[in-house]
Amino acid sequence: MLIKLTGGKIYDPAHGINGKVKNIFIRDGQIIQPPKDRVKIDKEYKLNGKIVMAGAIDMHTHIGGGKVNLARTLMTHEHRTDPHQHTVLKRSGSGHATPDTLSAGYRYAEMGYTTCFEPAMLPSNARQSHMEMADTPMLDTGGYAMLGSDDFLLKMLSDGDDQSAINDYVAWTLNASQCIGIKVVNPGGINAFKFNQRSLDVDENNQYYGVTPRDIVRSLSRAIQELGVPHPLHIHCSNLGIPGNFESTLATMDAAEGRPIHLTHIQFHSYGTEGDRKFSSAAAQIAEAVNRQKNISMDVGQILFGQTASISGDNMRQYANHQHAHPKKWICMDIECDAGCGVVPFRYRDKDFVNALQWAIGLELFLLADDPWRIFLTTDHPNGAPFTSYPHLIRLLMDRSFRRDMLAHINPLAKQHSILETLDREYSLYEIAIMTRAAPARILGLKDRGHLARGGTADITVYDPQDNIEAMFEKPLYVFKGGELVVEKGQLKKIVRGKTQVVKPDYDNSIEKKLNRYFNRYHTMKLSNFKISDDEMAEDIGSPVQVHACKDRIA
């Protein structure tokens, strides 16, 4: 089957193409070079100036795993008021902030997203995460395995084990949990909370192990680099949500010692202590530091006003934040000497000083960051807002007058405390294509997507230009997944299933012997049951793996 997309305006930043009119040819699910003249076209879509981008990639969205299922249960009251009717194609479902897996897949596809990554996969709960994502249709998925509060790594660091052994453990974890990256959440802090420490700054010791968050960030970022894993260490910094935490964020940048790192939902880590309320924006300091240090990328974790639920591995901070729960119910868990989780429902209000300033800080970060290749569009779904609000967020970035209208409605004191009014920048379509396609693919090492050139998977989104950019991004004209038309005019046309995106860095098998002894001595499951095989992924979990290349291991 040869498909031709004729006359679309192409936005393909990976190849420097900014709105040029070009034809795209698809065969067997892949983008191919223009064939010779006489080849029969099986299906042609005449696009006449419609906007064409690669399928969007969400590099940080909590869509599957034990903590998401706990959040769904905690949010039963919301799910009751928001059921989704089944149709000939779609299964039924429920929920807005914490939708069921099927609804999440449908809705992402209807917005032109084709690949999503669950950023907080506990290795001990990886199987469930993969099962939930296998039940999230329409999308290719992947996960970042959480390390850094697991007792095994902290003991290695405390014992002064060689970096090469730590590299082996990191590589083993990526293989065993079928993940594409490593995330560290409140480095060492989840573990410290189990020993009743209530806070942990970057240079503070975990009291049991005598290891600091700086040690953990240094060691894990080095492991990722030395193993040749494409995605830099994905870091949820220390002291989430605390006024003045921007200093911890700067210290975390420093801890990487120039190695590549990615700082996630940085909005929650860009707070100062100025002003009458001792809560202020430190977006300028953070943006300046990231602009200057090319080894660092970030995603924003924008908040948008309304009810949501925050879902995090950071149970130390979630416990501290439970007093803000709305409604007043919340969950904290310690999990398997591996990590933990916390679920706290939130309602962000535009008239609330703190919430309004959080909103402004996120937008300031977007507008002050000078390299769209190193900043990503996220709401940390559902923590800042559900992913369904992305079109609204894109409009806030692209439409200055709309942004100012919104700014006029927020808490006036927060407005005074923000420089947002003075920021004139408007993102271009090309920059949005970078942030939501080209850059996430590049930073994750996904060579086959996020672009529109030969050899790319035919994950393609076509938009009908409109004055209201939010409406345009909300309902694409066409979405192709692997070359198949799956969405037309924002409506689902075909259900497809995705694959799990993974990396498989090499490791010395002696680490497994050490782990096996540790598991037998302290764990409650066998190491052999901890590991997830490729066959299990394909046959029982229902999402076969697709392996992406690592660079050569150097140590």
Add this chain to the structure above:
Amino acid sequence: MIKSGQCPLNSEGFNQAHWANTSTSMIQGEQISHATAIGKAADLLSKAEFPLIGGLVTDVNGVRSAMALADACGAIIDHQDSQAIFRNTRVLQDSGWMTTTLTEVRNRADLVVVIGSQVLDDHPRFFERILQPKPQFLKKPRQLILLGPWDGRKIPTEIKGNNTTVIKTTMESVAELTAALRAILAGRPLDKNQFAGVNISILNDLASRLKTSQYSVLAWSAKEFDTPHSELAIEQLVELIKDLNKTTRSSGLPLGGSNGGISANQVCTWQSGVPLRTSFATGQPQHDALLFDGQRLLESGETDLLLWISSLRSDQPPPDTDIPTIAIGHPAMQFKRLPEIFIPVGIPGIDHTGHMFRMDNVVSLPLRKLRETDLPATADVLSQITARLS
């Protein structure tokens, strides 16, 4: 020859796998072809007004397919043991909680309060696998408190000893005792010398031990809370744990499901957004823990067709009911009454691979295939029925 591990529940499952098996479908006891049975089952489901998909004694993939079928035919879905699950789930839904998992308990808990006396019956290896091994983070021996109806019940020798304290009480009294503990910890004056028959000095001592321990764990089996409004007792425990965390660490270990109940509830929640006891009759999930209790629906006669799934064990047949029943089950299923349709299926973990969730709701374990049979998997049979619905 298949050999089981050391878990008595597990061994029972293995024994049942050796019993006389059938791989032939039946309609009212008469052998028929598999395809006919599938067609007939689809026919009955299509015609039913308010079908119930019950039992759900199966693996994750079995439940995944049962969910698709429920959505397609507008059924209610529930697990046979959800009574116990919902004692916990309703607390989770209404107030949230602080909990932990088995490996944390094993390595970190310096004080474990086991509420009830049946934890060992329901989870036979809990003491041996979790509480007895040497913990990673403790220098002193772990303290164990057995709080429950131990009156007239022999305490197993392996858990007796210097570090074990027994507080005898009834399950009905747990809420009152927990409330008293919370009041003591909050420094409130109490006007009684005993609560539910337990002397205040014992409660003072327990409160002080909870407060001074590094990481206490309160474990309960919801199944044993077979008392009116037991969710209120569980909520008291959950709030006690939250109180303790203001100064030290404490976690709950809510033990729920049996016969695959946890797996069923997990899958139902991620696929529909709401837990078990959900109706798809209107084409969208409607969850109501009281209204869509499968057992209640059978007793009240509100449901007109039962599709019973039980592939893990042969001794969990469909309940005796007057309404037409389709049984998808263990090849050696022991029926009380012959169902309209019986489709024998493979046993997860023996005849095919699969997954089950562990008692702590977090870890899911892979099940292996151990023998060759011609029995289809539950998931496949349910998908075939879904495909045949008119």
